């Protein structure tokens with residue numbers, strides 16, 4: 001499903017001493033099946049923006065079109081939006097409440113009015129997508145699991161709704177490096193399998209550089225940059241002026257180039273850098 005944001009403004013506590021313009025007239029489009037990284041400093045408006053996409057917040061001004069349907073219109077039911085747009089909040093495991101893993105993941109599909117057989121199929125599939133063993137964990141309490149497993153149960157609960165648009169707000173926050181890599185790897189492989197539209201909110205350029213088709217950089221309620229990772233990372237001055245950087249490996253490639261070691265600058269991962277440096281060394285040996 002596609003998303004089109006038109007002149008979206010959101011003001012908290014309007015006409016009060018606490019008035020805050022969290023989103024300031026922003027516009028952009030996301031095409032069906034795109035994987036978007038949404039990045040920006042704390043307070044830049046990321047959470048406010050994504051809460052508009054599943055109808056949790058209403059715009060002060062502007063429109064949100066999902067597959068050309070304006071979801072801010074009074075005729076659109078919240079339930080229909082939520083069927084299509086799955087939102088995984090920050091620290092989603094805090095919202096687990098059922099006594100078993102199965103019941104927690106089944107909660108959303110049950111609310112969709114599906115029958116028991118279909119609900120079970122959804123739970124099995126969702127647990128498989130986040131690599132949680134169904135037989136071993138189905139009857140366990142989510143509260144007996146590790147932090148990383150609880151996070152995956154919570155993500156599975158949203159995946160079981162089979163949303164066409166999946167939005168994840170800092171899904172790796174608070175996890176150790178292994179847990180973080182596993183979750184990112186699972187989100188990537190899910191996107192490759194089902195080709196859904198994904199918006200991943202992150203503070204880490206490193207994390208999103210490897211995954212996304214395009215990056216949206218937010219600053220003070222506005223879209224500051226939007227483009228492919230390699231395009232966005234060329235804007236080092238803009239990024240630094242708003243307190244963000246480019247991935248360390250991209251810095252290293254730039255520095256090598258400045259020292260007359262001619263390498264590609266659009267390197268995003270250590271693996272790509274390794275291959276490029278080995279090529280360069282081989283080329284010089286043969287010269």
Ligand SMILES: Nc1ncnc2c1ncn2[C@@H]1O[C@H](COP(=O)(O)OP(=O)(O)OP(=O)(O)O)[C@@H](O)[C@H]1O
Nearest residue numbers: 012013020022040041042043044045046047048049
């Ligand atoms: N419920 C609220 N009431 C009043 N102001 C709010 C509310 N939620 C957010 N804000 C303000 O709106 C602005 C944008 O906040 P928002 O949470 O959208 O930013 P963010 O980029 O998601 O930050 P973080 O990375 O910390 O989650 C901030 O100035 C924030 O203080």
